[in-house]
Amino acid sequence: MWDTIFRPYRSSDAQHSDRSAGDRLRHREKVRQSIRENIADIIAEESIIGKNRDRIIKVPIRGIKEYRFIHGENAGGVAQGGQGGLEPGDVVEDGQDQGHKGEGKAGNQPGVDYYETDVTLEELIGIMFEDLELPDLERKKLREMDAERLTRRKGYRTVGIRVRLDRRRTVKEKLRRRLAVQGSLGEYADKRFPFHENDLVYRHVTTDIKKESNAVVLCMMDTSGSMDTMKKYLARSFFFLLCQFVYTKYRNVEIVFIAHHTQATEVTEEEFFSKGEAGGTLISSAYERALEIIAARYHPSLWNIYAFHCSDGDNFEADNDTALRRAQELCEACNLFGYGEIKPHGHYAYESSMMTFFRKLVAPNFMTLRIERKEDVYPCFRTFLSKDRASAEPLSA
Amino acid sequence: MSNLYSVEDLEEWDRRIREKAREFGLDCCPQQFEICDHNQMLSSMAYSGVPSHYPHWSYGKAYEKQKTLYDYGVSGLPYEMVINSNPALAYLMRDNSLLLQILTIAHVYGHNDFFKNNFTFKTTRPEYAVDTFKAHGDRIRRYIEDPSIGLENVEKLLDAAHAVSLQCRRNLAIRKRTIEEERSVLVESSLAPADPFQALHRRESLPPPNLNKIPPVPDEDLLLFIRDHNPDLSRWEKDVLTIVNEEAQYFIPQIETKIMNEGWATYWHAKILDGLELPQELYLEFLVRHNQVVRPFPMSLNPYHIGLAIWQDIHRRHNGPEDPAKRTADEKLFEIRESDRDSSFLRRHLTEPLVRELNLFEYEIKGAQKVVKNVADQDGWLQVKEALLKNVGMNSVPVIKVEDADFGHNHTLYLVHDHDGRDLELEYAEKTLAYLCQLWHGEVVLETALDAKRYLLIHNDGGFATKALP
Numbered sequence: 001m002w003d004t005i006f007r008p009y010r011s012s013d014a015q016h017s018d019r020s021a022g023d024r025l026r027h028r029e030k031v032r033q034s035i036r037e038n039i040a041d042i043i044a045e046e047s048i049i050g051k052n053r054d055r056i057i058k059v060p061i062r063g064i065k066e067y068r069f070i071h072g073e074n075a076g077g078v079a080q081g082g083q084g085g086l087e088p089g090d091v092v093e094d095g096q097d098q099g100h101k102g103e104g105k106a107g108n109q110p111g112v113d114y115y116e117t118d119v120t121l122e123e124l125i126g127i128m129f130e131d132l133e134l135p136d137l138e139r140k141k142l143r144e145m146d147a148e149r150l151t152r153r154k155g156y157r158t159v160g161i162r163v164r165l166d167r168r169r170t171v172k173e174k175l176r177r178r179l180a181v182q183g184s185l186g187e188y189a190d191k192r193f194p195f196h197e198n199d200l201v202y203r204h205v206t207t208d209i210k211k212e213s214n215a216v217v218l219c220m221m222d223t224s225g226s227m228d229t230m231k232k233y234l235a236r237s238f239f240f241l242l243c244q245f246v247y248t249k250y251r252n253v254e255i256v257f258i259a260h261h262t263q264a265t266e267v268t269e270e271e272f273f274s275k276g277e278a279g280g281t282l283i284s285s286a287y288e289r290a291l292e293i294i295a296a297r298y299h300p301s302l303w304n305i306y307a308f309h310c311s312d313g314d315n316f317e318a319d320n321d322t323a324l325r326r327a328q329e330l331c332e333a334c335n336l337f338g339y340g341e342i343k344p345h346g347h348y349a350y351e352s353s354m355m356t357f358f359r360k361l362v363a364p365n366f367m368t369l370r371i372e373r374k375e376d377v378y379p380c381f382r383t384f385l386s387k388d389r390a391s392a393e394p395l396s397a
Numbered sequence: 398m399s400n401l402y403s404v405e406d407l408e409e410w411d412r413r414i415r416e417k418a419r420e421f422g423l424d425c426c427p428q429q430f431e432i433c434d435h436n437q438m439l440s441s442m443a444y445s446g447v448p449s450h451y452p453h454w455s456y457g458k459a460y461e462k463q464k465t466l467y468d469y470g471v472s473g474l475p476y477e478m479v480i481n482s483n484p485a486l487a488y489l490m491r492d493n494s495l496l497l498q499i500l501t502i503a504h505v506y507g508h509n510d511f512f513k514n515n516f517t518f519k520t521t522r523p524e525y526a527v528d529t530f531k532a533h534g535d536r537i538r539r540y541i542e543d544p545s546i547g548l549e550n551v552e553k554l555l556d557a558a559h560a561v562s563l564q565c566r567r568n569l570a571i572r573k574r575t576i577e578e579e580r581s582v583l584v585e586s587s588l589a590p591a592d593p594f595q596a597l598h599r600r601e602s603l604p605p606p607n608l609n610k611i612p613p614v615p616d617e618d619l620l621l622f623i624r625d626h627n628p629d630l631s632r633w634e635k636d637v638l639t640i641v642n643e644e645a646q647y648f649i650p651q652i653e654t655k656i657m658n659e660g661w662a663t664y665w666h667a668k669i670l671d672g673l674e675l676p677q678e679l680y681l682e683f684l685v686r687h688n689q690v691v692r693p694f695p696m697s698l699n700p701y702h703i704g705l706a707i708w709q710d711i712h713r714r715h716n717g718p719e720d721p722a723k724r725t726a727d728e729k730l731f732e733i734r735e736s737d738r739d740s741s742f743l744r745r746h747l748t749e750p751l752v753r754e755l756n757l758f759e760y761e762i763k764g765a766q767k768v769v770k771n772v773a774d775q776d777g778w779l780q781v782k783e784a785l786l787k788n789v790g791m792n793s794v795p796v797i798k799v800e801d802a803d804f805g806h807n808h809t810l811y812l813v814h815d816h817d818g819r820d821l822e823l824e825y826a827e828k829t830l831a832y833l834c835q836l837w838h839g840e841v842v843l844e845t846a847l848d849a850k851r852y853l854l855i856h857n858d859g860g861f862a863t864k865a866l867p
Contacts, residue, residue, distance in 0.1 A: 002425045004411055005484075008404045009432040009491045019449075020440045023457030026552075030454055066455055067828035068560050069795045073762045075819040076770065078785040080702070081756040082695030086769050088777070092696060092760060093767040 160202025222311035287326035451537035507662030660704015
């Protein structure tokens with residue numbers, strides 16, 4: 001008869017043998033990379049405005065499928081029926097509700113093997129804003145904004161958590177103790193000299209709050225009658241990204257919301273993202289209100305100011321010169337003034353545009369971009385905020 | 398609770414199980430059981446049970462998928478995981494109840510016997526399996542750590558090699574001819590057969606064979622062909638292709654005998670446990686567990702269920718009073734387990750009543766829907782069986798062969814898909830051709846059919862293109 005051996009369970013093995021850890025890490029890196037590459041599509045498909053940050057989003061992953069030669073749809077297949085007879089022509093599975101069945105069946109059928117992963121909105125936003133920051137942040141006199149929390153090494157202690165154990169110093173301590181008692185060891189001189197609790201040395205770490213200059217972001221949005229649902233949606237998507245970005249990256253940046261038609265009013269965040277209005281358009285009104293607010297609360301010598309304006313550019317013609325003058329003034333006060341023109345496809349052929357008009361405005365910190373589709377929102381946003389402005393190419397400016 | 402048992406208990410049960418197994422005639426390799434926890438089990442599953450397997454992200458993906466399914470309770474962990482090696486290696490999960498361990502041990506001996514005796518496993522060299530995998534792992538890790546190669550390059554190559562790893566010979570019991578042998582066969586077949594009436598008959602003139610063509614006859618081993626015929630590959634790249642090919646060859650017998658093998662192990666675990674005279678509470682648990690294993694999966698195929706039903710049917714047919722066979726039913730079973738694989742097994746032994754009993758049906762895909770095409774009635778059962786045969790083992794992998802390594806004297810790799818009525822999935826074909834292009838360092842052309850029209854799928858530096866053939 002053949003021999004059989006039982007090898008009993010050893011928990012030490014279990015702790016050391018997490019051999020899939022490296023491959024899992026590599027797989028997750030690939031997932032993240034894939035998300036990063038497709039993020040413009042993902043956020044264009046998902047209406048993320050006003051969603052809870054803990055919400056889980058299903059993100060289709062491309063590029064990490066394992067491709068092979070497989071048979072296509074006309075191959076069909078064989079399965080076992082459940083209870084009850086089946087007749088030729090019966091529909092046994094409807095692709096429409098495939099999504100609810102979970103992953104259990106994916107993978108054994110070619111074509112159905114699409115791969116999805118769950119990401120929280122928080123994580124997605126983290127990936128989106130990874131390499132963006134408010135550009136040209138200057139040192140201003142008053143610094144009270146906490147920008148980053150850094151952990152910094154600060155000396156050594158005898159107590160601490162395991163991961164911060166300093167092995168080199170611990171061994172030194174032990175050697176020192178051994179040298180001190182060497183003479184008195186006697187017959188134990190050749191025996192093991194184990195570590196003692198007092199030998200352990202841990203690195204000590206403190207958190208450091210780095211102060212940065214004050215900053216304020218001014219969001220100006222056109223809410224006039226010509227801004228239809230689609231245009232408002234695009235503008236709001238842009239501002240939503242902007243707010244999420246500021247909240248994610250900076251702790252104390254202030255945001256001011258201004259909604260305008262022929263008059264401009266400062267509104268709350270909630271109103272800004274939900275309220276609709278109607279009427280004509282005087283762009284200068286928004287800029288004037290912005291200048292007033294800057295003068296009253298955010299003096300340029302103390303604050304970094306970022307102003308963004310989204311409109312369809314359908315301005316009342318007589319207002320154009322005033323608007324240009326005010327924009328000029330805003331440029332002088334702000335670190336960056338961005339103008340995004342919302343022109344869904346087919347619109348700009350017959351509508352007036354501020355883009356041509358703003359060409360007369362020459363200032364290094366003034367940027368104009370055109371948003372045509374929802375896919376443009378994120379690239380456009382990136383162009384405004386890229387660290388390295390030279391490498392970011394404007395889409396259709 | 399039922400978890401209260403020691404390794405000694407298991408050894409005692411194992412002794413009794415082995416006695417029973419031997420009494421029934423099972424013939425096993427030495428066996429090793431390793432007791433593990435569920436995390437180790439998940440890890441083992443991700444690497445198909447292979448210890449010290451080489452790293453690749455796809456195994457991380459497999460782990461994540463298994464873990465998600467396990468965490469959400471969609472699927473439990475398998476009771477058994479056996480590796481075809483000598484000594485055979487199997488894992489027992491320590492959280493399982495005593496009965497599950499007994500059931501697993503009995504089931505594992507079924508697999509062990511099958512691995513040792515079935516003809517498809519003759520080429521797998523089980524006594525070297527563990528060492529071979531370890532050597533593969535060490536080599537790949539060394540390439541990853543080599544600063545002149547690095548993770549990125551090894552991973553890129555593995556991605557490409559994995560994509561075509563199953564495009565290789567299916568029946569390893571047939572020896573592959575060398576190029577010289579192929580050429581002499583071609584020469585022989587081009588000579589007119591010996592004719593006793595030479596003086597009367599006009600000499601038949603056969604076209605001379607083209608002996609310069611590479612390969613002389615279409616070659617199925619895509620990875621090996623590329624390894625041997627792409628002079629630009631460096632030594633480590635050739636080695637990686639060899640490793641991936643060897644692994645595929647090792648696993649093909651298991652793919653080829655899934656239904657037989659699982660059915661066989663299930664058949665014997667049931668017989669062994671029936672013969673163990675289990676105490677009542679264990680026996681009841683056994684009935685429950687056994688029925689969980691062999692219940693049909695609606696809209697899917699349960700190899701345990703189908704395999705077991707066929708083995709039982711064979712036994713019944715050779716044991717019945719209507720057939721006073723010379724051989725006993727058991728002898729017949731052992732003979733079949735040695736000489737069949739899934740496709741021959743099903744072709745010979747899946748009868749009309751069985752197709753009906755198993756409630757098998759054939760479906761086709763119409764848009765987003767699966768529509769029943771044939772059911773197990775008098776007119777349909779043969780079609781259902783034929784369709785099943787097309788989907789078992791390696792039959793579900795399209796057959797693609799190298800036709801010409803220098804098509805149009807252009808260093809173009811010309812492949813032909815043996816079209817059997819099933820088209821290729823075009824997106825997957827495109828991506829896989831891209832991988833082949835990367836391995837071949839040049840243009841790759843695949844001849845196939847889509848909607849009953851011949852097409853060439855072409856992949857080169859310029860990207861992917863399709864061209865209709867006249």
